[in-house]
Amino acid sequence: MVKVGIAACGTIPFSKDDQKIESSLLKSTKNLFENNSKIDKNDIDAVLVSTNNNSKYLSPILSEMAGIQPKIAHSIESLCNSGTNSIVSAYSYIASGLAEMVLISGAERYDSPGQILQWDDSRGEFKHPIFWASLFTKSYKREFSISDERLAIVSVKNHKQAKENPNAFSNNTYSVQDVMNSKRLTDDLKLLDCSQPCTGSASIILTTEKMTKKISDTPVWISGIGQQTTSAGFTKNNSFTSMESTQLASQKALKMSDHTTKDIDVAEIHDAFSVCEPMALESMGFSDPGKGMNLVDELHETNNYKINPRGGLIGSGHPLGATGISQTIEITQQLQSNANRRQVDDARIGLIHNMSAAATSSTVLVLEK
Amino acid sequence: MVKVGIAACGTIPFSKDDQKIESSLLKSTKNLFENNSKIDKNDIDAVLVSTNNNSKYLSPILSEMAGIQPKIAHSIESLCNSGTNSIVSAYSYIASGLAEMVLISGAERYDSPGQILQWDDSRGEFKHPIFWASLFTKSYKREFSISDERLAIVSVKNHKQAKENPNAFSNNTYSVQDVMNSKRLTDDLKLLDCSQPCTGSASIILTTEKMTKKISDTPVWISGIGQQTTSAGFTKNNSFTSMESTQLASQKALKMSDHTTKDIDVAEIHDAFSVCEPMALESMGFSDPGKGMNLVDELHETNNYKINPRGGLIGSGHPLGATGISQTIEITQQLQSNANRRQVDDARIGLIHNMSAAATSSTVLVLEK
Numbered sequence: 001m002v003k004v005g006i007a008a009c010g011t012i013p014f015s016k017d018d019q020k021i022e023s024s025l026l027k028s029t030k031n032l033f034e035n036n037s038k039i040d041k042n043d044i045d046a047v048l049v050s051t052n053n054n055s056k057y058l059s060p061i062l063s064e065m066a067g068i069q070p071k072i073a074h075s076i077e078s079l080c081n082s083g084t085n086s087i088v089s090a091y092s093y094i095a096s097g098l099a100e101m102v103l104i105s106g107a108e109r110y111d112s113p114g115q116i117l118q119w120d121d122s123r124g125e126f127k128h129p130i131f132w133a134s135l136f137t138k139s140y141k142r143e144f145s146i147s148d149e150r151l152a153i154v155s156v157k158n159h160k161q162a163k164e165n166p167n168a169f170s171n172n173t174y175s176v177q178d179v180m181n182s183k184r185l186t187d188d189l190k191l192l193d194c195s196q197p198c199t200g201s202a203s204i205i206l207t208t209e210k211m212t213k214k215i216s217d218t219p220v221w222i223s224g225i226g227q228q229t230t231s232a233g234f235t236k237n238n239s240f241t242s243m244e245s246t247q248l249a250s251q252k253a254l255k256m257s258d259h260t261t262k263d264i265d266v267a268e269i270h271d272a273f274s275v276c277e278p279m280a281l282e283s284m285g286f287s288d289p290g291k292g293m294n295l296v297d298e299l300h301e302t303n304n305y306k307i308n309p310r311g312g313l314i315g316s317g318h319p320l321g322a323t324g325i326s327q328t329i330e331i332t333q334q335l336q337s338n339a340n341r342r343q344v345d346d347a348r349i350g351l352i353h354n355m356s357a358a359a360t361s362s363t364v365l366v367l368e369k
Numbered sequence: 370m371v372k373v374g375i376a377a378c379g380t381i382p383f384s385k386d387d388q389k390i391e392s393s394l395l396k397s398t399k400n401l402f403e404n405n406s407k408i409d410k411n412d413i414d415a416v417l418v419s420t421n422n423n424s425k426y427l428s429p430i431l432s433e434m435a436g437i438q439p440k441i442a443h444s445i446e447s448l449c450n451s452g453t454n455s456i457v458s459a460y461s462y463i464a465s466g467l468a469e470m471v472l473i474s475g476a477e478r479y480d481s482p483g484q485i486l487q488w489d490d491s492r493g494e495f496k497h498p499i500f501w502a503s504l505f506t507k508s509y510k511r512e513f514s515i516s517d518e519r520l521a522i523v524s525v526k527n528h529k530q531a532k533e534n535p536n537a538f539s540n541n542t543y544s545v546q547d548v549m550n551s552k553r554l555t556d557d558l559k560l561l562d563c564s565q566p567c568t569g570s571a572s573i574i575l576t577t578e579k580m581t582k583k584i585s586d587t588p589v590w591i592s593g594i595g596q597q598t599t600s601a602g603f604t605k606n607n608s609f610t611s612m613e614s615t616q617l618a619s620q621k622a623l624k625m626s627d628h629t630t631k632d633i634d635v636a637e638i639h640d641a642f643s644v645c646e647p648m649a650l651e652s653m654g655f656s657d658p659g660k661g662m663n664l665v666d667e668l669h670e671t672n673n674y675k676i677n678p679r680g681g682l683i684g685s686g687h688p689l690g691a692t693g694i695s696q697t698i699e700i701t702q703q704l705q706s707n708a709n710r711r712q713v714d715d716a717r718i719g720l721i722h723n724m725s726a727a728a729t730s731s732t733v734l735v736l737e738k
Binding site: 225 | 429440486487595599725
């Protein structure tokens with residue numbers, strides 16, 4: 001495989017701001033250029049926009065506003081893992097030789113139309129993701145005898161970690177009791193168990209090995225890619241206590257990178273809801289089935305930021321099209337020893353897990369310095 | 370470059386049907402499988418959906434309905450050239466080694482939200498494409514002393530050719546006088562100068578050289594790819610009488626394929642409006658500036674279907690996300706000597722021109738048998 005590197009990153013703080021999607025895209029792109037003055041806009045030959053926003057032609061619009069005239073320019077949508085789908089697409093443009101430098105910019109507004117999957121009639125009137133998350137939570141708790149209080153640790157840990165992330169939506173820390181006392185949304189979910197829809201944008205540049213070395217002092221490489229779609233409808237899942245698409249995607253990504261989960265020093269996990277973090281950790285092999293919370297507990301008690309250092313989706317917020325890119329930026333910065341108070345010691349190999357719609361599709365990336 | 374081939378095609382008739390986008394996608398995919406029984410759905414490892422429709426997660430939805438479990442699954446949008454953007458993306462997935470067989474399915478409803486570019490405030494209240502088309506038409510007529518009656522030949526020719534295309538939206542032939550007498554939309558445009566929004570879907574399979582040879586008796590290869598975005602805003606165009614993005618895209622595609630326009634036996638041109646056909650022919654070098662109508666006249670008089678054999682957008686209709694795929698299917702069938710009464714003699718090398726938003730971006734593909 002051709003070597004593809006990450007050469008620059010930019011972001012905006014995640015918020016409930018009522019800004020236009022075009023503005024968000026431009027702001028994180030501008031931040032990217034501010035963060036790396038060695039990039040020549042004329043070298044950018046592809047611009048991919050990751051979003052669920054209904055506005056059209058956003059890649060040419062962003063390109064015009066940013067002063068770029070790309071060859072390849074289009075939007076990519078796959079609900080909550082639009083961001084990593086775009087990164088994989090950018091990888092393929094570079095590895096195929098069709099492009100040398102790709103700007104990927106993801107953005108979402110707090111009122112994104114991607115928050116509800118209208119098509120999935122198996123959900124009946126329960127279209128909102130909290131309903132599949134409730135079913136996952138109830139099933140997981142029952143199968144592995146896990147209490148609400150234990151699952152609440154995910155939220156406590158990730159809010160704590162988000163406190164060290166200046167771009168996170170949340171700036172508060174919470175106790176288990178705070179999570180338990182937060183607004184009850186369903187029998188099994190409280191408000192603080194859930195990631196929040198928000199306005200956010202994140203941008204990243206992928207380029208060839210040669211160009212990465214030229215414009216980045218601390219290059220990070222994509223060494224593993226795994227993706228899998230099992231279905232679109234929630235009730236087609238084989239299990240509500242594990243994630244088949246995540247398992248398959250992580251197996252592929254780890255195999256491609258020639259690593260196992262034991263080699264992973266730091267990881268971003270798609271914790272759309274508390275239960276997703278232990279379940280994803282188990283499905284990828286970081287923990288045995290039902291034992292994911294043991295790892296979460298241990299990391300939390302020792303203040304080890306290994307899992308979801310930027311605060312995960314629960315702490316950072318979840319602007320759908322930006323999330324996968326923001327996760328990838330966090331792992332990049334960790335491998336660059338550039339994560340300030342969130343820094344995980346001696347992080348050399350990192351993993352990103354990004355998924356959609358009750359884990360009916362998943363992307364897993366492995367990065368290395 | 371790795372050799373990537375076209376191994377199967379499917380379509381539905383273009384109409385004003387009020388069907389769901391998911392149904393359209395599934396129908397053309399089913400037609401593809403009916404047309405090529407050698408395809409094993411288990412070999413399809415990527416599904417790309419090309420559309421401007423606001424529905425989300427369409428690739429996993431189509432995959433579930435069609436019985437496919439792809440690794441890569443997402444939607445692609447770039448207004449009117451979403452279709453060829455998707456084909457180029459599929460090419461890159463295969464050439465990079467991330468996928469071996471990609472299903473690309475494009476669909477649009479007649480009421481597509483991609484018909485108006487809300488962002489382009491330089492258009493003032495004149496958001497509809499007929500306004501940029503009017504400016505193009507007025508400028509072109511003035512600069513090259515071309516009459517309305519001459520431009521009407523494009524519509525007469527393409528409706529005539531669409532009559533031989535069983536999937537075309539139009540089933541009527543018209544005289545120059547019919548075009549001139551059709552509803553006057555602006556000073557410079559009559560209804561029959563315009564392509565019609567419609568409901569349509571087209572699907573195609575791209576795969577590796579080895580697999581193409583295995584499942585297709587008449588393989589067709591993608592030998593040239595060119596893309597260029599110059600801007601998003603209509604008034605940023607350097608010229609209203611030529612298409613810069615089309616010129617640049619065609620130069621790249623022809624260079625990659627090691628051909629010139631002289632070698633092209635058959636071409637699909639993005640005739641969203643009458644004036645676009647001569648203007649694109651000139652920008653790509655098929656004709657000298659201002660002389661595109663000479664070629665159109667000659668082809669029409671000799672009943673030569675070389676340009677827009679399926680009837681172009683004017684005759685076939687223009688379901689945005691399906692158009693580029695439908696154009697590519699037509700050229701594929703021409704090179705396979707499988708175009709029935711539309712067949713161009715001894716077609717060995719073909720070209721597709723697909724563009725968006727007043728030619729602010731263009732894709733050009735070269736296909737060979």
